[in-house]
Amino acid sequence: MAEVVLKDVRKTYAGGVEAVKGVSLDIPDGGFCVLVGPSGCGKSTLLRMIAGLETITAGSVAIGPRVVNDVEPADRDIAMVFQNYALYPHMSVYDNMAYGLKNRGTPKDEIDKRVKEAARILAIESFLARKPRALSGGQRQRVAMGRAIVRKPQVFLFDEPLSNLDAKLRVQMRVEIKRLQRALGVTSVYVTHDQVEAMTLSDKLVVMNAGNVEQVGLPNDVYKRPASRFVATFIGSPPMNIVPGIVEGDGRVAVGGHMLAVADMAPGLAPGTVLDVGLRPEDLEVSGGPGIRLPVDFVEELGATQLFHGKLDGAEMVVQAPTGAITSDTRQLTLTIDAAKVHLFDRDTGARRGR
């Protein structure tokens, strides 16, 4: 077991493209850190630098007490689970799991013991003799995890391991990964572009954008207090509504002609300043009295909830409500929101304008 410490890690590719622009990160021993972001944000590159599959242009990566910048992947004491599983197609499941140990000269009976144990944990004992092509996607994924487990590494690295599975299996495997990681207590770094996976798995959520870390924190904190407009719209489904608002005074913002009270607002914002106001679809409530008037264009039925779509001052706006709370043929909604749930962002930089 070990902690993973990144210090100002940078990656510049030969063509001059800067994929990772100085990331510092501290993953505690036994922690589950999820890197999340859109494609091309550098999250995979960062993971591959921890794995040793990409060279580190600048900065340092330490696993435990040891800086591993120039250490071969095999000697970093890590194990990686790949998106397409990367199982050796010509080897049996058993050999796939045993290969890494064999290369390290582990005694035969020890290998056997570890493989059997991992197979038991993952419930893949019955097909140890099969070739990967005779397995389903979920089973292959288990084997790939088994290959990581048998090594008893200090760090698990997951590179979008669930992307190739269908939705139902993904939920199931997500739970299993979480349970497994808890049980083994191995420090894990997990890359995904799926914010649901990120929220549910992590105890340290890292949101990345364009090679930079936008926010690091507990998943709930990131959700409740996004540090930037980017994080606000990336985490949460459906995404947070961003509508223009005008500062009216301390703790007051006008949105769509209606005055909203704001709990978290940077002091000294001049009245008249235009801001981006973030309102989560699930936080908006129908008001009996005055409120933001939203003409409804159409309604999406999701079963348990309904999504009301409309436009406010030219910006798309979605309101989520439990089915039946609002009649589906409503043409216009009058909305209010709790002052604590209003988020303010700078129009230009996107940074949070809170206290």
Added chain:
Amino acid sequence: MVEKRRFGNLVPHLILLVGVSIVAFPVYLAFVASTHDAATIANGQMQPVPGPHFLENYYRTIFVGTSSSTREPVGTMMLNSFVMAMGIALGKILISIISAYAVVYFRFPFRMTAFWIIFVTLMLPVEVRIYPTYKIVADLGLIDTYAGLTMPLVASATGTLLFRQFFMTIPDELLEASKIDGAGAFRFFKDTVLPLSITTIAALFVIQFIYGWNQYLWPLLITTKDNMQTIVIGIKKMIVTQDALTEWQLAMATAVLAMLPPVVVVVLMQRLFVKGLVETEK
């Protein structure tokens, strides 16, 4: 599109049968001729059914040889052809799999230049560069040796290209997984690339064995002694005789014998061969 027609398969089968008989008839005739004696053939009295001299003719062909033009028994020629074909096939597999591995998996200066130089040799088959090649082989004193027979034909790009294309389809993640599993360049080659390449190797072996076996121009130039000549040259020499009657029954027996090894190779390796050319699952 499954159509039920009573005679649905009849017409295609008829067409195929006609095609097969056109191809197979000369082969059959050669076999029939190889079982008659010289006089019957020379007199034009040969019947289209096998004659009574099968054992006698083949024994003479393989172990004794013809009485005139080339006096080597065909057994020796077959051995020469076999050595040459195997040498070309195996040599080519060996150097092309290694060079393709280098070009695909290693980053070294002028990597693409190296690849293009290999590629360009495709445009220069032996026939085009025959004079300089002959000169070099002669200067090295390799005339009438197996090395001289095989080496110039081993050096060409087809195999390298085939393996390169195949290696490109092996996912990068496999290489990365091997790296993390502690396998270096050699182990990755031995444990992963080689086992995955079996079918491609088989396909290349079949193609190259037949290519080597059927070589005519190069052995014709490079062999001067009768005991080094290949079976293809042997047939040619048996047929063109100035001072005696062509021993057709022996020439035909030689032709039939010359056909056998490629047929055996294809039949034995057919399944792997087809898999190697069409397989997509990695």
